[in-house]
Amino acid sequence: MLLLPKLLYKFRMLPIYANPKFYKHLQAIISSFVWEARKPRLASSLLQQRTQQGGLGLPDVAKYHKASLLEAAIKLHATKGTFQWVDMEHATAPGGSLIPMLWTPPQFRPHTPHMFQTSVLTMKQWDSLHHSKNKSEKFHPRAPMAALGSLAPGLTWSSWRKQGITHIADAYHNQQLMPFPDLQKKYGLPNSSIFQYLQLKSIAAHKILTQRDTTPHDHHFLDAIHDRCWQTPTKPKSLALCYASLLHNTATTHFPYEKQWQAEYAPSPSGDAWLRSLNALKVAILTILAARNLIATNWKSDICPSRQQLLDKLNLYYTYERMTTNSPKRSQALREAWTPWANIYANQQRTTLSPNIICYYPDQSYHPRPPTTPKR
Numbered sequence: 001m002l003l004l005p006k007l008l009y010k011f012r013m014l015p016i017y018a019n020p021k022f023y024k025h026l027q028a029i030i031s032s033f034v035w036e037a038r039k040p041r042l043a044s045s046l047l048q049q050r051t052q053q054g055g056l057g058l059p060d061v062a063k064y065h066k067a068s069l070l071e072a073a074i075k076l077h078a079t080k081g082t083f084q085w086v087d088m089e090h091a092t093a094p095g096g097s098l099i100p101m102l103w104t105p106p107q108f109r110p111h112t113p114h115m116f117q118t119s120v121l122t123m124k125q126w127d128s129l130h131h132s133k134n135k136s137e138k139f140h141p142r143a144p145m146a147a148l149g150s151l152a153p154g155l156t157w158s159s160w161r162k163q164g165i166t167h168i169a170d171a172y173h174n175q176q177l178m179p180f181p182d183l184q185k186k187y188g189l190p191n192s193s194i195f196q197y198l199q200l201k202s203i204a205a206h207k208i209l210t211q212r213d214t215t216p217h218d219h220h221f222l223d224a225i226h227d228r229c230w231q232t233p234t235k236p237k238s239l240a241l242c243y244a245s246l247l248h249n250t251a252t253t254h255f256p257y258e259k260q261w262q263a264e265y266a267p268s269p270s271g272d273a274w275l276r277s278l279n280a281l282k283v284a285i286l287t288i289l290a291a292r293n294l295i296a297t298n299w300k301s302d303i304c305p306s307r308q309q310l311l312d313k314l315n316l317y318y319t320y321e322r323m324t325t326n327s328p329k330r331s332q333a334l335r336e337a338w339t340p341w342a343n344i345y346a347n348q349q350r351t352t353l354s355p356n357i358i359c360y361y362p363d364q365s366y367h368p369r370p371p372t373t374p375k376r
Helices: 003-013 020-034 061-075 084-090 117-130 145-150 158-162 180-187 191-206 216-230 238-249 256-264 271-297 307-324 328-351
Strands: 358-360 366-368
Touching: 003 061, 020 061, 061 117, 061 216, 061 238, 145 158, 158 191, 180 191, 216 238, 271 307, 271 328, 307 328
Parallel strands: none
Antiparallel strands: 358 366
């Protein structure tokens, strides 16, 4: 947490294009620190995965920079007057808003020589996600209707926006453009809008993305960012959302140990199965660490560590693990992995109770046991 805020400050204060070698140099410094200037024993791509996926959550500097630019793109959707810097950047765009330009493919955008460098970098990062490869000449369905004005300059769609059709997706149902009578029934469009509807139908046939142009990976990645753009652009932790989305957006990496396990245990386990397996493995590793700790602290004693001491040490590790869980999904996985141990611990405490311990109850709640008053 000391490194990333400093990098974020420089990324925001220096809106310049960074050479990929710059990111590689920073990653090399981080890797040298982690491995103490020795040869890495694990791939950086594995260490940069989340802890739930078997990694250590090490930062990916390049993706972190991209996430900061995506966060700026989200805040550009805030209402006027929310952020002063957003109002200043909007003032450099034609029409006083950068939002239609963001959602417009680059070849259809108007020329803007006075745009700030921060806006240019934000546009480039946005384009790398929305207007790349087969999506370069097509509009996204979540784009605002005002973005279509670049295809037909005389068409403003103002009457449609007044009726509630603010985005292209509002005129769609089940990935298809709704018939004009259905639009009239749903939004109350007048009969005079039939010409605009025919124009939209022609645009939809060639210039709007369909399900065939995208993958489920794209939907999972972009939907969270689009929802934040149009619903809560000022909500905190947008940077964390963008960074997590960029990590998910990368193609699913199958590491050697995963390939070997999948070859031995067919069919291939799902993501939830991998999560349960990793949590169970973590419990086994913590059990070994607890045993080693007890042996190291009692190596001069003639008495071997008791089962109760091992259970108390494991209970301490379990408490630390429970305190670090900050989501319902992680809490459920933690309970599933630790339930066998918790049952053993609860049975042990029924026979030999000790004060100031944390007890496990079937209702999945955790209560500190009050200390007992010593008898005189």
